[in-house]
Amino acid sequence: MFETGRMLLTDELLFRYKRCRRRTFLDVYGNVTCRQEKDFLGILREERELHNQKVLQYYNLKVEQPRLWGERDNKKLAAITTQLMSQGVDGIYQGVISVDILDKDGDRVTLMASPTLLVKQNIPSRWGDWSYFPVNASLGKNPKPEYKLILAFVVDILNRIQGISLSRGEILLKDNSSPHQVDLAIWLPRAQELVNECLEMLKTKEIPDVYISRQRCGFCPWYDDCYQVAKSSLHLSLIPGITPNRYELLVSNGIHNLETVCQTPLSRLQEILACEKEVATRIKQQSISLLSGKPILRQPNLLPLPQSSVEIYFDIEADTRRNVDYLLGVLWVDHDNMIQEYRTFLAKSPGEEKSIWRDFLHFIQKYPHAPIFHYSEYEVETVKRLASLYNTPASQLQSLLSRLFDLHRILTHSFFLPVENYSLKSVANYLGFHWRNPKTGNNSYNPTSIGGDQCIVWYDQWLKTGDSFWLDCIKIYNEDDCLATYHLKQWMADFQ
Numbered sequence: 001m002f003e004t005g006r007m008l009l010t011d012e013l014l015f016r017y018k019r020c021r022r023r024t025f026l027d028v029y030g031n032v033t034c035r036q037e038k039d040f041l042g043i044l045r046e047e048r049e050l051h052n053q054k055v056l057q058y059y060n061l062k063v064e065q066p067r068l069w070g071e072r073d074n075k076k077l078a079a080i081t082t083q084l085m086s087q088g089v090d091g092i093y094q095g096v097i098s099v100d101i102l103d104k105d106g107d108r109v110t111l112m113a114s115p116t117l118l119v120k121q122n123i124p125s126r127w128g129d130w131s132y133f134p135v136n137a138s139l140g141k142n143p144k145p146e147y148k149l150i151l152a153f154v155v156d157i158l159n160r161i162q163g164i165s166l167s168r169g170e171i172l173l174k175d176n177s178s179p180h181q182v183d184l185a186i187w188l189p190r191a192q193e194l195v196n197e198c199l200e201m202l203k204t205k206e207i208p209d210v211y212i213s214r215q216r217c218g219f220c221p222w223y224d225d226c227y228q229v230a231k232s233s234l235h236l237s238l239i240p241g242i243t244p245n246r247y248e249l250l251v252s253n254g255i256h257n258l259e260t261v262c263q264t265p266l267s268r269l270q271e272i273l274a275c276e277k278e279v280a281t282r283i284k285q286q287s288i289s290l291l292s293g294k295p296i297l298r299q300p301n302l303l304p305l306p307q308s309s310v311e312i313y314f315d316i317e318a319d320t321r322r323n324v325d326y327l328l329g330v331l332w333v334d335h336d337n338m339i340q341e342y343r344t345f346l347a348k349s350p351g352e353e354k355s356i357w358r359d360f361l362h363f364i365q366k367y368p369h370a371p372i373f374h375y376s377e378y379e380v381e382t383v384k385r386l387a388s389l390y391n392t393p394a395s396q397l398q399s400l401l402s403r404l405f406d407l408h409r410i411l412t413h414s415f416f417l418p419v420e421n422y423s424l425k426s427v428a429n430y431l432g433f434h435w436r437n438p439k440t441g442n443n444s445y446n447p448t449s450i451g452g453d454q455c456i457v458w459y460d461q462w463l464k465t466g467d468s469f470w471l472d473c474i475k476i477y478n479e480d481d482c483l484a485t486y487h488l489k490q491w492m493a494d495f496q
């Protein structure tokens with residue numbers, strides 16, 4: 001990102017740099033045609049907007065918001081924000097602040113940020129008897145270092161503009177009722193250090209190494225690009241169990257990819273990672289499985305897998321934003337009569353959660369001896385949550401819990417599979433199961449484009465538009481999750 005040949009560093013770029021240096025590099029120099037924005041970001045934007053409104057309510061100020069007709073022009077918005085500050089308005093919502101500095105090589109750089117709120121205080125500055133301190137809204141639950149660094153970056157710009165040294169800067173987190181005060185004596189020097197590092201990386205134009213992390217890369221628009229790079233280089237981050245710390249240890253000891261992990265003796269691996277033999281064995285076995293493309297038995301004795309003439313496969317869709325489990329999907333399989341049927345218990349509005357829970361219980365009770373298979377802990381947690389919320393008798397809950405079998409637990413106890421993570425998508429995909437594209441019905445599964453978060457987007461579309469197309473998309477997706485769980489169970493049963 002350059003402005004008339006001058007480098008521009010924004011709070012957004014710096015925030016991303018803190019999380020992934022490669023992301024900032026690609027945002028500045030990457031080929032935009034390779035970017036793929038995720039629909040779920042729209043939901044996050046709405047959530048941010050709602051949270052911003054809470055911040056405004058908390059400070060309860062008469063605020064001005066710099067606006068322009070037509071295209072967003074940050075330079076003009078910065079000029080309007082400066083004008084509002086000089087006029088001494090009480091608060092400025094979503095203003096833009098910007099300052100030109102010389103970096104350590106003497107090159108001109110523009111620093112720019114958009115704090116959620118600028119609040120007037122009675123401390124003199126170049127404007128007069130007043131100045132402004134910043135407040136940033138954040139959707140996180142904890143005041144993470146990256147939030148504090150960005151707030152300190154904003155303070156640094158404000159200090160330069162106002163000609164003072166602020167001692168106050170606040171972050172309002174999503175679930176907190178009062179703001180978090182950032183200790184600027186600690187975080188200002190760190191933010192300045194981060195700015196220098198980031199500018200240096202951008203100037204050298206050397207792309208930072210890829211590192212695939214499920215949490216960090218999930219919503220990144222460069223995921224497809226990075227994944228291809230990681231895959232073709234047999235990157236260490238694709239091995240389940242390799243944390244950033246372990247990655248650094250391996251690389252600094254000359255172990256750069258999957259192949260070299262497989263070639264390294266177990267004792268050496270254990271020494272490098274300074275870990276238990278069991279951990280080193282797991283990493284090595286996992287790597288061998290990935291490189292060979294074959295499953296490996298982890299234990300001589302597999303955990304028991306119940307068999308019954310009638311079985312149920314269970315999967316839930318939830319809207320975390322509205323705190324509702326809106327779809328309880330079941331695949332009912334009658335092996336003796338070779339019948340299978342997919343049933344949904346669907347809350348068309350969040351208020352219907354109680355009635356779908358009651359209907360689900362009623363259905364499940366009709367088959368008291370059928371084991372209920374699911375994948376991951378979420379189903380157990382949700383059953384407990386719904387039972388507690390809607391006063392389900394303890395005996396009924398216990399009976400239901402005793403019939404739940406978590407295939408994820410059984411699988412990871414028994415096998416190493418040649419997969420990069422043990423999500424249902426990766427595992428079932430490896431076993432030859434393909435999700436349909438719910439929008440077209442075609443078998444065109446793309447693990448990064450469709451997931452539980454996509455269902456949240458569709459449920460949101462349904463609630464906003466009332467178009468049942470979105471409910472159909474969710475049902476197709478959920479049915480495939482149930483079918484994939486069934487596919488996995490069959491594979492494990494055959495193996496046994």
Ligand code: SF4
Pocket residue numbers: 020021022023026210211212213216217220221222223224226227
């Ligand atoms: S996909 Fe991951 S490694 Fe690549 S830029 Fe995004 S966050 Fe960084």
